Amino acid sequence: MKMTAQEYARRVQKAGPHSPLLADCLWAFCVGGGICLLGEGLRQLFLRQGADAETAGTLTSCTLILLSAVLTTLGWYQKLAAKAGAGSLVPITGFANAVVSAAIEFKAEGRVPGTGAKMFLIAGPVIVYGTLAAVVYGAVLWLLGASAL
Template sequence: MKLSAQEYARRVRRIGPHSPLGMDCLWAFGVGGCICLLGEVLRQRYLALGLEADLAGTLTSCSLIALSAVLTTLGWYQKLAAKAGAGSLVPITGFANAVVSAAIEFKSEGRVLGTGAKMFTIAGPVIVYGTLAAVVYGVVLWAAGALGVALPS
């Protein structure tokens, strides 16, 4: 049986699951916004404790990473991601979830070869890129200083 493209598309629309795009986007926006709001609330709390702005920002990042790792370990982050979609991929919590998920997945292979090695499956490229980018930026700044070129700050 040969179907035309239009007939195939019509059958897919009729039989396939309905995807409420507007509601999915709203959920993603809401969850991503709530994660960012939580980060700002934490930052303001740290500032209210009298901490410097840089330290408050660092502690906020660490808190969000730890919270994401705990929620991933409990299996709750995956449930949130199933409902929120891309909204749960706020960079800091999404990255922590990806690293912890990879480590949990390979737990059966042992602590060193499983968990210890596999958690860098996701983190490895990011760490390598960050290190190489820092070296490149350092060389550029060093070369500019050696040549007496003023770079914009």
């Protein structure tokens, strides 16, 4: 059966689900903003309890990672991501979700070869890139500092 491009496009549009783009974008924006608002609320809480700005930021990051890991383990983060789309990919919570999801997926293969190894499928490249970028950045600063002396 041969069909034209227009006929194919018409059939795809008829068969595919309707996606309200503007509503989806607004919902993703609100969910992502809500996660960021939660982070800022946590940061302010830590500041009010006497932590300095750097420590409050670190505690906020750790808390968001922990919350994301727990929600992923309970299966709730995936439900949020299914509804929120890109809004749930706020970097710190999305990354924690990706690492924990990979670890949970391969749990049946055992603790070390499954969970321990497979969670680095996602985290490994990020850790390697972060370490390499830090070394390059440090080397550039060292070279610039050495030539200025």
